[in-house]
Amino acid sequence: MRAAVVHSFDAPPRYADFPEPVAAGAHEVLVDVLAAGLHPRVRSAADGTHYTSDGTLPLVPGIDAVGRTADGELLYFVADDGATGTLAERSVVDRRRSITLPPGTDPVAVAAAMNPGMSSWVALRRRAxxxxxxxxxxxxxxxxxxxxxxxxxxxxxxxxxxxxxxxxxxxxxxxxxxxxxxxxxxxxxxxxxxxxxxxxxxxxxxxxxxxxxxxxxxxxxxxxxxxxxxxxxxxxxxxxxxxxxxxxxxxxxxxxxxxxxxSGQGSVTTAGIVAELPSLAAEIASGALAVDVLTVPLADVEQAWNRPTEPGRRVVLMP
Known part of the structure; x- marks a missing residue:
């Protein structure tokens, strides 16, 4: 498959071939990625500065996405720790880290707003x-x-x-x-x-x-x-x-x-975070919570990585 691949922490990802992940676990399913956000957390993983980075290269960055199963089910999911990232044509979803989205949900809106929205939603409901x-x-x-x-x-x-x-x-x-x-x-x-x-x-x-x-x-x-x-x-x-x-x-x-x-990865359990996702996704899908979005083809990831983005705007990459 094609993906955004990091070969060096000193350079942006390049659009390149990467081995397709395989759904092997009892809770895993392969999806076609429809939209994935280029969040600050994605950038820090790609340059090796995030506190969870173990220094392993090459890697595909990306921490969440909206994808579609072979049966047509629309899922929002958070990538499993150590799994191939979501800036790729396909990704493996652990269903315990995903929610089903209603038909007709805009994948771009969800991919753009879930990660930034999750930061305060979880902080207020699970930490404070x-x-x-x-x-x-x-x-x-x-x-x-x-x-x-x-x-x-x-x-x-x-x-x-x-x-x-x-x-x-x-x-x-x-x-x-x-x-x-x-x-x-x-x-x-x-x-x-x-x-x-x-x-x-x-x-x-x-x-x-x-x-x-x-x-x-x-x-x-x-x-x-x-x-x-x-x-x-x-x-x-x-x-x-x-x-x-x-x-x-x-x-x-x-x-x-x-x-x-x-409030972040490790201070709240994965189950606790996932439990908050349906209500947040519903508010995003309704239009009550939204961010300014710039969509970019995944093939242009290197240019998107280096392009200055207006403050407050979230880039969403689409395979």
């Missing part, structure tokens, strides 16, 4: 134990996952949502997704953190897609601004596009009811 009527801050709200996080927070019952982002041109879109207030994170990092503190002082949950310097300065600024520091605050670390590390004084953890946790 978010309750309707609560409030949320999305740190990194101008990316595609962050904008969806604003909409998903509102959809899951948030009474107030604040979106903070580093692309001031897209803050109006964040407000259109349901944010009550937006904060521009550009400029001096301490001043930006103080602005976030004033806007989101008493939120219940922070969905953090940035980490790095924005998180390092925003955590103490937010805690200083809280009306009641004993009110629990769940800081859910989802992405680290602003940097992989932070430094925090120990007093931050003692002086407030702050819980810092991660």
């Amino acid at each position: 134990a978010f309750r309707p009527g609560g409030s949320a801050l999305v740190l990194g709200a101008t990316g595609s996952a962050g904008r969806l996080a604003v909409a998903i927070s509102r959809h899951l019952g948030a009474e107030r949502v604040v979106g903070a982002g580093r692309d001031p041109r897209r803050l109006a879109l964040v407000r259109a997704q349901g944010a009550d207030d937006v904060v521009d994170l550009t400029g001096d990092v301490e001043e930006a953190a103080a602005r976030v503190g004033r806007a989101a002082a008493d939120v219940d949950v922070v969905l953090d897609y940035l980490w790095g310097a924005p998180a390092q300065h925003t955590i103490p600024a937010l805690l200083r601004a809280r009306t009641d520091r004993a009110k629990p605050l769940a800081w859910v670390q989802i992405g680290s596009v602003a940097g992989p590390e932070v430094t925090l004084p120990s007093s931050v953890l003692r002086a407030a009811a702050l819980t810092v946790m991660g």
Whole structure:
């Protein structure tokens, strides 16, 4: 079959021949891939920087897709650990990591939105134990996952949502997704953190897609601004596009009811993630949750890899 093949972590995948995977297990089925998203998680696997990478080459990247079985069943699936990736003409699906989509579902919409949507959906429902009527801050709200996080927070019952982002041109879109207030994170990092503190002082949950310097300065600024520091605050670390590390004084953890946790592969069971997929897929299929999509033929994967993409847009590759 043809696939996007990584031969070096220093170069983009090339469209090339690759051995077709074989469905061998009791729960496995071979599908024709219809659409697969080029997510940041896919890129980090392809350059060897993701924390799950074991350095094995060559590899086919891709972590999820929409595919069709020989019987015509439409599936959304998450690739099994160690399996051939989804940026290929065909893929093996472990049915325990998949859901059936209704006939007529747009494969492109699901392939584009499930991965970024899953990040906040799972974080709120499986990690932060978010309750309707609560409030949320999305740190990194101008990316595609962050904008969806604003909409998903509102959809899951948030009474107030604040979106903070580093692309001031897209803050109006964040407000259109349901944010009550937006904060521009550009400029001096301490001043930006103080602005976030004033806007989101008493939120219940922070969905953090940035980490790095924005998180390092925003955590103490937010805690200083809280009306009641004993009110629990769940800081859910989802992405680290602003940097992989932070430094925090120990007093931050003692002086407030702050819980810092991660949400990602390993912190939630596969069964727990899969259990959340049908309800999320239904919202995407209905049009309630969507992202800006650019479709590209899989044969053009190398060009798509290097092509600058407008912030907030998700590339979907189609064999």
